Amino acid sequence: MSWKDSLPASAKAYIGERQLDEVECIISDFPGVARGKAVPASKFAKQEHFYLPNSIFLQTLTGEWAEAAGEEGWVEPDMTLRPDLDTATAAPWATDATLQVIHDAYDRDGAPIPTAPRNVLKRVVQLFRDKGLEPVVAPEMEFFLVARNTDPAQPIVPMMGRSGRPAAAHQAYSLSAVDEYGPVIDDIYDFAEAQGFEIDGITQEGGAGQVEINLRHGDPVKLADEVFFFKRLIREAALKHDCFATFMAKPIADEPGSAMHIHHSFLDADGDNIFVGPQGGETDVFYHMIAGLQNHLPSVIAMLAPYVNSYRRYVKDHAAPINLEWARDNRTTGIRIPLSSPKSRRIENRLAGMDCNPYLGIAASLACCYLGLEDQERPDKQYRGDAYDSEEAIPYDLFTAMDIFDEAKRLHEVLDPEFARVYSIVKRTEYSEFLQVISTWEREHLLLNV
Known part of the structure; x- marks a missing residue:
């Protein structure tokens, strides 16, 4: 054979x-x-x-x-x-x-390497399976199509559309805006079909040249594999048309950032959604999972927002949540319950950036749900109104996020202590490297003014 x-x-x-x-x-x-x-x-x-x-x-x-x-x-x-x-x-x-x-x-x-990102996700998924539960996720991928940028000193700008004009901003859900870079989208579809990936939909997001691709829900490892493959696929499609695809959380100033929203649900041994009660209502475990995200998401922000640029996405009133509130059908909250039938009931984590490693981002989000399952606590009351008016509840820089991550020993046991140790050292080394670089802003405003 x-x-x-x-x-x-x-x-x-x-x-x-x-x-x-x-x-x-x-x-x-x-x-x-x-x-x-x-x-x-x-x-x-x-x-x-x-x-x-x-x-x-x-x-x-x-x-x-x-x-x-x-x-x-x-x-x-x-x-x-x-x-x-x-x-x-x-x-x-x-x-x-x-x-x-x-x-x-x-x-x-023959033991799995604990620092390998795919192994980290497999470990977390297995914890749920040991409890007789099957995690289901559906990631959303946001990214920008931008003009070729070969000089890092120059700002990133939107790609040129087929009309000869740069891609326009503030055109969310516009089909005409998507048509501007239709040849790139066509190749993304063609490559995805050749690779056996099913795209649930492609839409124009709010940024100039910003696109969102939704994937069908399924097994967390399989979906993380697809995001891993998709990032390369999309970059290759863009290069065919003399532009770049970037998954930076915030590539262009004054434009929205790019997120990887993660939708969660869980099936029992009979294949039923555990968030749904006998009469279609919401179960206790549904609320336990929300509480787990509220209680533990700050500890994994360093995995969901892994670079210094990641924190530029968290801007009040700018399409990225800066809170841990939850609500139904409210995109200003960090934790959203989308409109759905009871069978499709799910919880959406809106904090992850598209620059995160898909294996680690999904593992981190699932780990919060797992601790919620273990603790069986109730979340805060559902938020009513614009959650940007609520308390800001996430770290605003990588250094602070790493401090919170290092203190989260229970979370380390879920992810693997050796992974947590190595991840912390690597990210802190990256941060130290960043501090050695003098930015354009510093040269412009400090050189002669201080």
């Missing part, structure tokens, strides 16, 4: 009668960048695993190294990476027939 016989239908259809040239063996690092190696398809057919050093999880975004090695010291032991063939999907932008396959990381004893 050939390994190709185990491939998903979309991967088989992509290969068709062509000769498969290459397989990209990939794994997500902390920022969500694909690491790994590309191998000839003939070699992939013969290998059960390959090796990469565990130091890929000790690197900062800039490529520097954080002093986060364990008791052994800086010896860079190899991890064993094994393919998950269920994730095999096309790389439709490649010249020759190429597949991408996500791999899982294990140590020399």
